Amino acid sequence: MRRRLIQSTLAVVLVVIAVFGVSLVIVETRTISNSAQERVDSEALRLASIVDSRILGDENITAEILRSQVGENQYAVIRMSGRPPIELGTRPEGDVIRSSADGEEGEGVTVEEPRSSVTREVGRTLLIIGAVALLAVVAAVLLAVRQANRLASPLTDLAETAERLGSGDPRPRHKRYGVPELDRVADVLDSSAERIARMLTAERRLAADASHQLRTPLTALSMRLEEITLTDDPDTVKDEANVALTQVERLTDVVERLLTNARDPRTGSAVSFDLDEVIQQQLAEWRPAYRSAGRAIVSSGKRHLQAVGTPGAVAQVLAALIENSLMHGGGTVALRTRVTGNQSVVEVTDEGPGVPADLGARIFERTISGRNSTGIGLAVARDLAEADGGRLELLQAQPPVFGLFLSRTPPLRKQQGDDDAPMVR
Incomplete structure (x- = not known):
């Protein structure tokens, strides 16, 4: 591209x-020639007037007296009646510029000048024009190179940016070039880079959340299936199979919830539900795991509380807290329910060492973990709680107490006839 720009600019200049x-x-040549002819004509008239004045004054007219009146490169002949011609200067050879003039006393004057003087002057003019043209070409080349670099370098940068985007590097460059059209392209590429970065972040987050959130239901389902394989009692098999089916339904709800949050985290399906049912479900699912670890999980507090949220999401939040206590806590895990203001609160606590002081303020950040774990369980739990208008907080670090706050106010329902009302845009 640089070469084409330079060539096109140079072609226009040439x-x-x-x-x-x-x-x-052409104009200068004609001007110089006309100027030389006018000069010779003027010299002939001037010399004729001098001769006239000397004749009228009865002065001598000789070559010695008139020699100073003729230029260095000029030749003049004065013809008077009854006298021999007077020649002034050296007669030029070759092509000449000639002019004749007649005086008032009958004398004739002829002035000649070699045309070579005109040729030399034309040559000097052509040399000057050629030098100016050469300078113009050099200046045009330098300007073309500068302009080509100014246009080609940004295009090269933009091509590299597009290539980086295609290779999966969505970092915007925020580089501008002072050319409105190129800056517009750079703006579009930076905007695309930011959108791609957000999409990649969302995809990675979905993959991490899915791997973490699906692990707990799959582990519980695996334990139920193991219970079925270890018993021959049909009633036990039936009970465990029913529980397994319930866990499959929860697993399906987890997947749908993750996909919904990936599309739009603000999309909620909050309803009013019985909090005891969700808590008892979690206790039943986690007791086998706690028995295997030699620990217990219990519940206490106010019963028959109503809460507003998505039951599946609340179950996932409680499962994350219970699993967190199983992995990092110790002793008995207790789920306590209480009411504060217009909110139902579920507190999850254990008898373990608690949350380290250096992690207390960052415990809900992704990748923050006190041990070798993914570090996203509590972050996902907080996101799920906030999606339906609740909140998850660390109420106490030692011993650890996590509080899940859920509204008790049922969601507003549309009044009768709202569906028939026209939509206002």
Whole structure:
């Protein structure tokens, strides 16, 4: 591209120089020739007037007296009646510029000048024009190179940016070039880079959340299936199979919830539900795991509380807290329910060492973990709680107490006839 820009600019300059240069040479040549002819004509008239004045004054007219009146490169002949011609200067050879003039006393004056003087002057003019044209070409080349670099370098940068986007590097460059059209392209590429970065972040977050959130239901389902394989009692098999089916339904709800949050985290399906049912469900699912670890999980507090949220999401939040206590806590895990203001609160606590002081303020950040774990369980739990208008907080670090706050106010329902009302845009 640089070469094409330089070539096109140089071609335009050469055409302009050719058109205007040739015209200028023709005009200057004619001007110099006309000026030389006018000079010779003027010299002939001047010399004739001098001769007239000397004749009228009865003064001598000789070559010695008139020699100083003729220029260095000029030749003059004065013819008077009854006298021999008077020659002044050296007669030029070759082509000459000639002019004749007649005086009032009948004398004739002829002045000649070699045309070589005109040729030399034309040559000097052509040399000057050629030098100016050469400088114009050099300046045009330098300007073309500068302009080509100014245009080609940004295009190269933009191509590299597009290539980086295609290779999966969505970092915006925020680089501008002072050319409105190129800056517009850079703006579009930076905007695309930011959108791609957000999409990649969302995809990675979905993958991490899915791997973490699906692990707990799958582990519980695996334990139920193991219970079925270890018993021959049909009633036990039936009970465990029913529990397994319930866990499959929860697993399906987890998947749907993750996909919904990936599309739009603000999309909620909050309803009023019985909090005891969700808590008892979690106790039943986690007791086998706690028995295997030699620990217990219990519930206490106010019963028959109503809460507003998505039951599946609340179950996932409680499962994350219970699993967190199983992995990092110790002793008995207790789920306590209480009421504060217009909110139902579920507190999850254990008898373990608690949350380290250096992690207390960052415990809900992704990748923050006190041990070798993914570090996203509590972050996902907080996101799920906030999606339906609740909140998850660390109420106490030692011993650890996590509080899940859920509204007790049922969601507003549309009044009768709202569906028939026209939509206002």
